[in-house]
Amino acid sequence: MVSRIDELGALLRQAREGKGLDLEAVEKELKISRRFLAALEDGDWDKLPGNTYGRAFARSYGRYLGVDVQPLLPTLSPLPAVVSAPPREAGKPWRPSRAWAMAAVALVVLIATFGWIVYANQSGTVSLSVPGTHLKTTTKTPTTPPATVPTVTATGSGTLFGWPAALYRVTPGPATIAISFVGPCWIRVLTDGTQVAAATYTSGTYTYSASSDLQVLFGRPQNATAILSGTPLAIGRGSSPKGVQVTVGP
Numbered sequence: 001m002v003s004r005i006d007e008l009g010a011l012l013r014q015a016r017e018g019k020g021l022d023l024e025a026v027e028k029e030l031k032i033s034r035r036f037l038a039a040l041e042d043g044d045w046d047k048l049p050g051n052t053y054g055r056a057f058a059r060s061y062g063r064y065l066g067v068d069v070q071p072l073l074p075t076l077s078p079l080p081a082v083v084s085a086p087p088r089e090a091g092k093p094w095r096p097s098r099a100w101a102m103a104a105v106a107l108v109v110l111i112a113t114f115g116w117i118v119y120a121n122q123s124g125t126v127s128l129s130v131p132g133t134h135l136k137t138t139t140k141t142p143t144t145p146p147a148t149v150p151t152v153t154a155t156g157s158g159t160l161f162g163w164p165a166a167l168y169r170v171t172p173g174p175a176t177i178a179i180s181f182v183g184p185c186w187i188r189v190l191t192d193g194t195q196v197a198a199a200t201y202t203s204g205t206y207t208y209s210a211s212s213d214l215q216v217l218f219g220r221p222q223n224a225t226a227i228l229s230g231t232p233l234a235i236g237r238g239s240s241p242k243g244v245q246v247t248v249g250p
Contacts, residue, residue, distance in 0.1 A: 008072035015065040020205035160243030171249035186219030
């Protein structure tokens, strides 16, 4: 039986490959290590820096690819049950039994050990001391913090190169637009005031990024789809040219 984690990984890989992206490109956009992205796609959560980070990475990855991963996210591990004290007879002072005392000591040791491991992992060094052996120290690679997911806001309409255009704002930057073609479509792309594309494409996916402003004119918008910083855009279904103008916020 396929688990939800395997289904999640298959969904992410299929969405990424469908957009013609490789892990290196996604790593640059989301600032999430490609080995963590690969672990998500492979369903190997043991290679992620904890369940909480894994869920955050999966949500960021899903938003970037335009897929809903929430129903497939694994649940967090439940908290351990609280051990209650054994009942005592009325009028008789309670004294801990030997088994109860040993269990309490073991619990304290377990909590202290767990706290030490968390501290060592956060400091980047894990040290283990075994009687009769030398101290062995290994250095852990710092984990990559979750990437900030940009917010895409529609701000109105205007004109671009004389054609109707939809206006958007992306916060924070940079703004990235991924354009996929299902038929012939001429586009003109300006990033930060510099023209970087002016040609006709018939297939494939092309990605452009800007740190301050982004302008795209679609000659035949019905033959193209666009995803702006993880958000699909409705660029129109008509045969008339349509523009997209993006302002990047801090």
